Amino acid sequence: xTGTSSTEDAIVEMLTSYHELNGGHVDELETTPSPLLLMQxxxxxxxxxxxxxxxxxxxxxLWDPAYLAMKMGNSNVKVAITPSGNADSPVRNSTxxxxxxxxPLEIEEPFDDFLTQIRQQEVEETSSTEVKYSQAxxxxxxxxxxxxxxxxxxxxxxxxxxxxxxxxVNVWIGNGRSTTALHKDNYENIxxxxxxxxxxxxxxxxxxxxxNIRFLPQAIYTRLRGSNSSLALSPESPSEDIPWPVWDPDxxxxxQTRFSRLSIPLHVELGPGDMLYLPALWYHKVSQECxxxxxSVSVNYWYDMSFAGSLYATNAFITNIxxxxxx
Amino acid sequence: xTGTSSTEDAIVEMLTSYHELNGGHVDELETTPSPLLLMQxxxxxxxxxxxxxxxxxxxxxLWDPAYLAMKMGNSNVKVAITPSGNADSPVRNSTxxxxxxxxPLEIEEPFDDFLTQIRQQEVEETSSTEVKYSQAxxxxxxxxxxxxxxxxxxxxxxxxxxxxxxxxVNVWIGNGRSTTALHKDNYENIxxxxxxxxxxxxxxxxxxxxxNIRFLPQAIYTRLRGSNSSLALSPESPSEDIPWPVWDPDxxxxxQTRFSRLSIPLHVELGPGDMLYLPALWYHKVSQECxxxxxSVSVNYWYDMSFAGSLYATNAFITNIxxxxxx
Ligand SMILES: O=C(O)CCC(=O)C(=O)O
Ligand SMILES: O=C(O)CCC(=O)C(=O)O
Numbered sequence: 001x002t003g004t005s006s007t008e009d010a011i012v013e014m015l016t017s018y019h020e021l022n023g024g025h026v027d028e029l030e031t032t033p034s035p036l037l038l039m040q041x042x043x044x045x046x047x048x049x050x051x052x053x054x055x056x057x058x059x060x061x062l063w064d065p066a067y068l069a070m071k072m073g074n075s076n077v078k079v080a081i082t083p084s085g086n087a088d089s090p091v092r093n094s095t096x097x098x099x100x101x102x103x104p105l106e107i108e109e110p111f112d113d114f115l116t117q118i119r120q121q122e123v124e125e126t127s128s129t130e131v132k133y134s135q136a137x138x139x140x141x142x143x144x145x146x147x148x149x150x151x152x153x154x155x156x157x158x159x160x161x162x163x164x165x166x167x168x169v170n171v172w173i174g175n176g177r178s179t180t181a182l183h184k185d186n187y188e189n190i191x192x193x194x195x196x197x198x199x200x201x202x203x204x205x206x207x208x209x210x211x212n213i214r215f216l217p218q219a220i221y222t223r224l225r226g227s228n229s230s231l232a233l234s235p236e237s238p239s240e241d242i243p244w245p246v247w248d249p250d251x252x253x254x255x256q257t258r259f260s261r262l263s264i265p266l267h268v269e270l271g272p273g274d275m276l277y278l279p280a281l282w283y284h285k286v287s288q289e290c291x292x293x294x295x296s297v298s299v300n301y302w303y304d305m306s307f308a309g310s311l312y313a314t315n316a317f318i319t320n321i322x323x324x325x326x327x
Numbered sequence: 328x329t330g331t332s333s334t335e336d337a338i339v340e341m342l343t344s345y346h347e348l349n350g351g352h353v354d355e356l357e358t359t360p361s362p363l364l365l366m367q368x369x370x371x372x373x374x375x376x377x378x379x380x381x382x383x384x385x386x387x388x389l390w391d392p393a394y395l396a397m398k399m400g401n402s403n404v405k406v407a408i409t410p411s412g413n414a415d416s417p418v419r420n421s422t423x424x425x426x427x428x429x430x431p432l433e434i435e436e437p438f439d440d441f442l443t444q445i446r447q448q449e450v451e452e453t454s455s456t457e458v459k460y461s462q463a464x465x466x467x468x469x470x471x472x473x474x475x476x477x478x479x480x481x482x483x484x485x486x487x488x489x490x491x492x493x494x495x496v497n498v499w500i501g502n503g504r505s506t507t508a509l510h511k512d513n514y515e516n517i518x519x520x521x522x523x524x525x526x527x528x529x530x531x532x533x534x535x536x537x538x539n540i541r542f543l544p545q546a547i548y549t550r551l552r553g554s555n556s557s558l559a560l561s562p563e564s565p566s567e568d569i570p571w572p573v574w575d576p577d578x579x580x581x582x583q584t585r586f587s588r589l590s591i592p593l594h595v596e597l598g599p600g601d602m603l604y605l606p607a608l609w610y611h612k613v614s615q616e617c618x619x620x621x622x623s624v625s626v627n628y629w630y631d632m633s634f635a636g637s638l639y640a641t642n643a644f645i646t647n648i649x650x651x652x653x654x
Binding site: 004005006007010013014017018021022035036039040042043044047161162204205206255258272306307308309310311312314315316317318319320323324 | 332333334336337338340342343344345348349361363366367369370371372373472487488489531533534632634635636637638639641643644645647648650
């Protein structure tokens, strides 16, 4: 009689065999992939990097701060504000000691003001001030940033030929203070760096037992209306708990599960003009660094993932089983 | 707090959501798929049928019994012999009451003798005699049947463009008495019907909790050397137990697990010239029916499956968890 003798064994075996079969690296393609090659990566649910894939886009040479300010002027954009650059992340509330999934304060402000502030903050010695990040993730490059949309391709041809038209085209503008906490999305993601650098920590979807999914109550950063007071975490009520990973691969000794030690995080750094295929359901944590022009700018195309097939249903299954095993 | 509260719940939820997301049918393609379309089905791990995909092959018009006998003559071929057409299947041993994974008696005999016998048996009223099936699954169309290989394409172009050259090209020759028991293979399978009909019962790989995987000791049908005695089941010793599904979707009330009722078997019938893409790791049970010429002949191309990605590792995980839950 063989087979694993406990749920824990089965999870360990799955993670070990996944890593044996896949290795711990991200492929780098030499040339633009065909739609078929992209589909092969989608089938494997594995990422790749295409260095220089966006080098020839007008945006890559045009989008310096002066050009962005000229194109956008003082038109209003949505800006996320957090105490320390931690939009959409688990935060422990000092008042009640509980961990909340905490959304940023979202404001609208003139683009040129926003741009000046993030560039100014980038050269400040201390991080005393709050952090702003334009990261609306609501198709904003075809919405409030539409003046800039002509500078990038409407879509990524080889991805559209494979997956149909993108569901959203987003632009992300910030400075080195912002970090996007570990999370996953139900999208196939073509992520393109335009200015500055982005650093991704990537975990395959099967590593859901490692990331300590917890059902967190929700909160939002607020400020007393019209005041200059600092941001306060406000629990929402009524609030629906949402499942969220509380393990941070950069602080592996905290909030870990018994499986976290089996995670093999992959690290990818994108410079200007580089592209990343980030597969649906992969956990990713994203931080950024500015170069001389003191901004980080990225554009990403979200394509619908396929819910047909077994990936989605089995991923939910692994999540449920590992939750039971971690309890 | 949400999420499933037991392993059993998690399995039920996975099967239910898989079926909601995928529906209970097999797609029928109108035209030859592109390599990209095949890859989309591989990515989903879902089958499709291509009616008439092999109609224009020389084999489809040429391979009547007279032609086969003329080409193959009395050259030796491997033939599997079983009491009732049940090659590679779980069989209860009357002597010790245990269920064994039972392999057929394998002999070599002149092709023309074999062909005469299976065609003769096809018109017999009773099934008193043993059943023969040429089903070596060892690349035999490029081996002992190589005289026939020029009558089919070397490979299936759209599959090879997607997956590389096939690993094996097999021919299957038998009559309506043979049934291949439910099992799965680590191959992407392009299955082509040439003469007669084949009926597939297909279960998606996620249905492994439904099929009652048991670790079975192995046996083989034997006959006393040189004798005409009937076949006897001989347990092998030493024997390594092998995992094998003991549930039969055509007898759903026997040997079921608590999850078998959630299985949604898919049924596909192939006639002469029809093709089936049978995805890696899908369970399949295959039976056959002869038309006027009293033979069933099929050709299949086995392409390597990708062990990279998550399909293989997560499938083993589901198998392990469901084994624990069914114990
Ligand atoms: O660029 C970032 O800060 C986060 C990007 C991200 O999470 C995404 O593209 O899904
Ligand atoms: O044709 C048959 O009897 C069985 C075919 C089969 O199991 C296969 O092609 O993998």
